Amino acid sequence: MIIVLRKDATDAEIEHVVEKIKNAGLAVHVSKGKERTIIGAIGDEEKLASLPFEALPGVEKAMPILKPYKLVSREFRKENTTFNVGGVVIGDNAVRVIAGPCSVEGEELLIETAKSVKAAGATVLRGGAFKPRTSPYDFQGLGLEGLKYLAAAKRATGLPLISELMDPRDVEMMCEHVDIIQIGARNMQNFRLLKEVGMTKKPVLLKRGLSATIKELLMSAEYIAAQGNSTIIFCERGIRTFETATRNTLDISAVPVLKEETHLPVFVDPSHAVGRWDLVAPVAKAAVAVGADGLMIEVHQDPENALCDGAQSLKPGKFAVLMEELKKVAVAVGRTI
């Protein structure tokens, strides 16, 4: 931690800061310059985390030196982490595609969709059983029944499953039925939920919150890892900005930034990012080109009658065409799909 004093800081104020640092058990280095006195705290910065240095008299600003995330950081582990989900390796050179409907609506429809996305090259099936909806009057998901339909689709196709968890009380039920637990954007800082999935052994796909910084996203993953579960997939799905032409603004450069900061795999969800099916294809290609380890794409047999997010869902035919295009882009950047 570096603490910059105000130009007019008194000796007593400087001494007060120094004492605070020493009391926390760190060594201190004071540098009195012409313009500013600067105090360096040397040692375990963690011990200073809750001290409100910027509120102390005479202090202009306090600047942490170290990154607050540890277990998920690239510094902690140099090599890419990979893990196996129902036979599918996540995080290696192959770009993995998760596909399926926004919400599970019926068993037959789901199995049909599962078969078609598998045929096109998807390796994980998505489908929401519990749906976070802005309005209490909108379809909220089929719940346990939806999970059973997902299980049926897995039996029919062999595809491992991902579905969203919204409530700590549902963790056990979810673990029984799915292969990857999704934490949605609105729950990225639902810390109780993060701790619960941290105590399981299930891989977790953690979506970035609508206004979460990359640092906060990493800290939320740290919550999961701190409980002992390091099988985490990051998912960039668009952030909220002033632009309204798309549902969200995909932060495409978050992918290489995350790849540098963490050893864990990084996916992109182009469907939620843009919110319009006709923009999914170009943005998905960009995500592969930028270096994403995987994609999550909404596919629905009949988007016009989808109970949720029909506007951003691809029909199976268009999805199959997109998969062919994505394969070419993957090869162009030295990867496979």
Add this chain to the structure above:
Amino acid sequence: MIIVLRKDATDAEIEHVVEKIKNAGLAVHVSKGKERTIIGAIGDEEKLASLPFEALPGVEKAMPILKPYKLVSREFRKENTTFNVGGVVIGDNAVRVIAGPCSVEGEELLIETAKSVKAAGATVLRGGAFKPRTSPYDFQGLGLEGLKYLAAAKRATGLPLISELMDPRDVEMMCEHVDIIQIGARNMQNFRLLKEVGMTKKPVLLKRGLSATIKELLMSAEYIAAQGNSTIIFCERGIRTFETATRNTLDISAVPVLKEETHLPVFVDPSHAVGRWDLVAPVAKAAVAVGADGLMIEVHQDPENALCDGAQSLKPGKFAVLMEELKKVAVAVGRTI
């Protein structure tokens, strides 16, 4: 709902949209202009909510006419809603001030703070027992023990209590101990939590999410009200923007916008908005001047040693001075504190 067709929309495409609306049970009015064909859907717009009109061929945009919130809207109830919390009326002409520490740290310290904020004119005591923290390594609150200290402070001062709920499994415990349940900014779209507090009879203070629109804030309150609990207080606490000089950006005009859109009381939390104790006073005065029904202010006996948010906490002496200033501003805008 108004649906605008593309200039080149075919008759078949227009007819397809018309059929969709009719099938949903609404009447249709088609207006063919020189530049665009426009289709009006007449009837219960709710029935069209999940239909992805903008994804239909030939459609340029779909514009809803009605507001999606009902029970919390000013249209539903013209007069201001007021309710009594432990003897304190919320929502009438008196501006109410909630004060206390960010987190409960000890019984004696809390009682001392409670006495001093009461003496200064605060009418509700705040204190976090469960703390949502960005880092898993930061202080997470005292939990049930903290709730017991709060209860002790209530016995000592008579002040009703507010504390934050983070987990649906804690609802019962929370209801036993506090008078107002706080839903924090990070949980504003934790829909399961909203439903749970909606099923209680406790007043709820609902904080605006970091990147939530006013409309989304109203929809989250609608979740609570739809379960039968309409004793809801809105709390503007700053939104996330590009500006980093303050912790968040207080959206001061959200107060009059909310007062127009809803019949429920609107509070402001200047402490979280600015994140620096020296800016709390001017911003608190602005909040009273703009028409807030109440304030929530962090006060700590010894901010330098606070376990949480020390930088934005006022000492009791400064809080007492601020309360005197706030009273003058309240009178200037025709209210009391």
Add this chain to the structure above:
Amino acid sequence: MIIVLRKDATDAEIEHVVEKIKNAGLAVHVSKGKERTIIGAIGDEEKLASLPFEALPGVEKAMPILKPYKLVSREFRKENTTFNVGGVVIGDNAVRVIAGPCSVEGEELLIETAKSVKAAGATVLRGGAFKPRTSPYDFQGLGLEGLKYLAAAKRATGLPLISELMDPRDVEMMCEHVDIIQIGARNMQNFRLLKEVGMTKKPVLLKRGLSATIKELLMSAEYIAAQGNSTIIFCERGIRTFETATRNTLDISAVPVLKEETHLPVFVDPSHAVGRWDLVAPVAKAAVAVGADGLMIEVHQDPENALCDGAQSLKPGKFAVLMEELKKVAVAVGRTI
């Protein structure tokens, strides 16, 4: 400047950074900690401004210590700066109100408006002769003719004038006709324009850009001051965020932040911030309560037929009522209007 090295930085990389700093003429202090090596550059930080430290091998981040603005900073001058504009003192204890139409539309109408805002207590008349409009097809202002009408209104009422400058070629003409030159939000970083007004002796009202940080706003003022003109008024007028309920989001806490950072007066434009006349009054009161030195409010005799910004303009009657309310708030915070 503090430079933090990556954990794995080599001695050669550290030495390379040290050399860069020495070559720029500054002294160096190297601190090798367990986790990180930190390099402090001691001396005139300005000389390092263009060096891309963060791009050097082995460097994690570079953190400037000093603020980049000088002449406009509170450090440069402790006391508030005041200056006289046509008999009106700006920056003292009295809150000044600039009022008038968005754009000048006709001589008679303008004189009528000038008389009414003067009667209500406004001390400066505003009116746009050159209008920056998003669409090339919208009314672009009357130009020189508009300036002449402004001059007539000044003769009729004695009110000093403010009007917006858009083009460096108009500086002379503008200086002949008005008392304060306004630089609009869209031109806050039109550096050529800033230099031109810096070379005049006219007071300048500098509006914050839609997405300008407070620091950038201060730097733009520094452009003006660096040319020799330090009669600058800052104007917060709302920033662009994700919220669409109001035209912009007024950053109310920018006022106390600016008051701390600079010795120059700080105004607020509630009309552009909210974009709706019915929200102007509460937000104007908040601006006075938070400590603004002045306000700029749009007033039009007949908003329904205004050629520009009718939706956010107050009628003279409503403006007069607001002025009475503002006086009470000013008194409540120890000021006058």
Add this chain to the structure above:
Amino acid sequence: MIIVLRKDATDAEIEHVVEKIKNAGLAVHVSKGKERTIIGAIGDEEKLASLPFEALPGVEKAMPILKPYKLVSREFRKENTTFNVGGVVIGDNAVRVIAGPCSVEGEELLIETAKSVKAAGATVLRGGAFKPRTSPYDFQGLGLEGLKYLAAAKRATGLPLISELMDPRDVEMMCEHVDIIQIGARNMQNFRLLKEVGMTKKPVLLKRGLSATIKELLMSAEYIAAQGNSTIIFCERGIRTFETATRNTLDISAVPVLKEETHLPVFVDPSHAVGRWDLVAPVAKAAVAVGADGLMIEVHQDPENALCDGAQSLKPGKFAVLMEELKKVAVAVGRTI
């Protein structure tokens, strides 16, 4: 235009709105529903542009139907517009790469850079002679001397030139020396500058403002086109958001949105978007994959000693490697470089 009345709108208020529309010369259609009365204005919407419908009594909202941009819209011209710049066709199937230093610093250095970027496959040379800098104390560019060095580099390599215009007084000088005039992000709504370049016959590269919506970007191009110059290139260069890990946030989906809305070519500037040289390559690949018609990339022989933006500049060697990678991505999406 569709005007939605408040639920409690009176007949007189409805009639008042109807009169306004009729007076503007449009036909009116009134639809009285159970929940709301809706008024449709049929005819030339342009005539209603300055009418503040939302400020009229009884009006809830006014929704325009037509897009405000015409000449630049895809509706105005279905096919992609292409134009020739010094022998290079912009806007066809070939992705064009503009490369060169942020600012022109010396003749020899520039010619050397020009030769290396040409050898790598760039087809236009960039270089700033007039530099918009946040600080008045930073290097402001070499001015006319810089333009002469650019001309020398063109003679040496045959590469057409692009450079930024900041001041309407420099238009003529700029037209003499360069092949494409760049309007920078900070001047995107400098409407006088837009009109000036609109009156020339030079191709214009128009950068998106830091907080400009796509719609505003299109409107700024409309300013240029309305003066008679339709040789316009759009350039997405990152927008300002809350994320600070990168200099700006590249809005990658703006490219397909623009390609749909306009017939003009769309470029991407990855260098300014990310602000770090190590992220330029992945983001440039994403830009090609998403469908950009060209790229603008900063290349400097010696970034550590660049006078401007050294941190985001590639060395010629890295640029040459990137060009090879970009060619593969271009082929993967059916294009060439």
